[in-house]
Amino acid sequence: MATTTSTPENTSVPPTNIQMVDLKAQYTAMQEEVDQAILDVVRSGAFINGPAVKQFQAGLEDFLGVQHVIPCANGTDALQIALMALGLEPGDEVIVPAFTYVASAEIIALLRLSPVMVDVDPRTFNIRAEDIEAAITPRTKAIIPVHMFGQSCDMEPIIALANEHSLHIVEDNAQSIGAVYTFSDGRRVRTGAIGDIGCTSFYPSKNLGAYGDGGAINTNSKELADELRKVANHGQSRRYYHDVVGCNSRLDSIQAAVLNCKLPRLEGYCDRRRQAADYYDAHLQGLEGLLTPARQENSTHVFHQYTLRIDGGRRDALQEHLKAAGIPSMIYYPVPLYDQEAFRGTAANDIDFLPVTDLLCKEVISLPMHSEFDEATLAYIVDKVRSFF
Numbered sequence: 127m128a129t130t131t132s133t134p135e136n137t138s139v140p141p142t143n144i145q146m147v148d149l150k151a152q153y154t155a156m157q158e159e160v161d162q163a164i165l166d167v168v169r170s171g172a173f174i175n176g177p178a179v180k181q182f183q184a185g186l187e188d189f190l191g192v193q194h195v196i197p198c199a200n201g202t203d204a205l206q207i208a209l210m211a212l213g214l215e216p217g218d219e220v221i222v223p224a225f226t227y228v229a230s231a232e233i234i235a236l237l238r239l240s241p242v243m244v245d246v247d248p249r250t251f252n253i254r255a256e257d258i259e260a261a262i263t264p265r266t267k268a269i270i271p272v273h274m275f276g277q278s279c280d281m282e283p284i285i286a287l288a289n290e291h292s293l294h295i296v297e298d299n300a301q302s303i304g305a306v307y308t309f310s311d312g313r314r315v316r317t318g319a320i321g322d323i324g325c326t327s328f329y330p331s332k333n334l335g336a337y338g339d340g341g342a343i344n345t346n347s348k349e350l351a352d353e354l355r356k357v358a359n360h361g362q363s364r365r366y367y368h369d370v371v372g373c374n375s376r377l378d379s380i381q382a383a384v385l386n387c388k389l390p391r392l393e394g395y396c397d398r399r400r401q402a403a404d405y406y407d408a409h410l411q412g413l414e415g416l417l418t419p420a421r422q423e424n425s426t427h428v429f430h431q432y433t434l435r436i437d438g439g440r441r442d443a444l445q446e447h448l449k450a451a452g453i454p455s456m457i458y459y460p461v462p463l464y465d466q467e468a469f470r471g472t473a474a475n476d477i478d479f480l481p482v483t484d485l486l487c488k489e490v491i492s493l494p495m496h497s498e499f500d501e502a503t504l505a506y507i508v509d510k511v512r513s514f515f
């Protein structure tokens with residue numbers, strides 16, 4: 127973060143063009159390297175499964191500390207391929223939080239499996255073992271813990287439940303790549319590398335974003351890796367011999383080239399997001415009715431989003447107040463998944479209300495968060511948030 131000396135009191139000139147995510151500034155800082163990497167792919171003609179893809183696969187295996195990474199076309203595909211590779215039967219139940227992006231549950235219903243939606247922790251926004259346990263039935267086959275907004279779910283008790291009931295764990299790590307979970311024995315493992323299969327997204331605004339769509343699946347199991355690779359490649363293990371009905375999902379070489387430039391910088395990006403979050407935390411205390419995001423003890427936080435809770439029905443008014451000051455904000459997420467038209471009748475547990483999810487959808491608001499802030503911008507944002515209260 128640049129160290130311009132500006133305080134919340136000294137912000138008469140508003141910074142211009144404040145964005146939720148500043149991809150342009152991030153690009154500018156590595157322009158020559160990225161331009162060259164893209165040009166190399168174009169000149170090589172190796173657009174599909176070229177050397178850049180293999181390099182990225184190896185780099186991500188190393189970063190996550192896993193045996194197998196299978197790059198694919200996007201994060202939604204990653205989740206779908208993961209569930210397809212587990213050989214589930216129509217009607218099998220998969221437990222998923224009701225407070226998440228639609229993709230986490232969409233792929234369950236798409237495969238004619240039954241999404242079972244459960245509530246989340248009001249402070250970390252993450253799914254908890256106790257909520258999962260209450261939802262387990264003899265038809266339950268898998269759990270999709272979603273590591274929300276940049277920190278890990280508390281995985282140790284979730285793993286214990288999965289072992290006890292023979293359930294698969296597919297982590298939705300689209301928002302939290304780079305976060306580290308610490309087990310009670312001191313073992314530190316990256317999110318995505320904790321369960322049977324991890325899935326992530328390289329959508330441009332994610333912490334590790336491509337310049338288009340991209341995704342990856344990872345596992346430590348050789349058998350699962352073979353199955354995942356097969357499903358992602360038209361169900362074939364040998365060319366033109368199709369063992370199962372699969373799909374076509376690839377990370378293209380140009381996106382891999384961009385990701386190869388960004389992966390070595392990911393830790394730095396996460397540090398700068400944390401610094402911005404520290405600044406928000408320090409300057410947004412003591413406001414009646416505003417809760418800053420909780421940090422879980424056994425997980426680092428990579429702040430994909432910096433999400434406040436605003437009580438008393440004032441969230442939308444705060445958003446308007448910020449908008450008038452030229453500050454964008456987002457509501458992740460405004461509607462519980464069980465209230466979405468698409469899921470009517472598909473949820474196995476047929477819920478119509480989960481109190482925490484319902485409350486969060488009314489109270490959450492995410493402030494601008496990225497790796498390229500200067501302090502004057504952060505000072506301006508906290509000043510405008512404070513002036514609302």
Ligand SMILES: *Cc1c(COP(=O)(O)O)cnc(C)c1O
Binds near residue numbers: 227229328339341
């Ligand atoms: C972004 C996201 C996805 C989907 O990723 P795409 O690459 O957009 O398909 C899935 N789950 C969560 C929680 C996400 O935030």
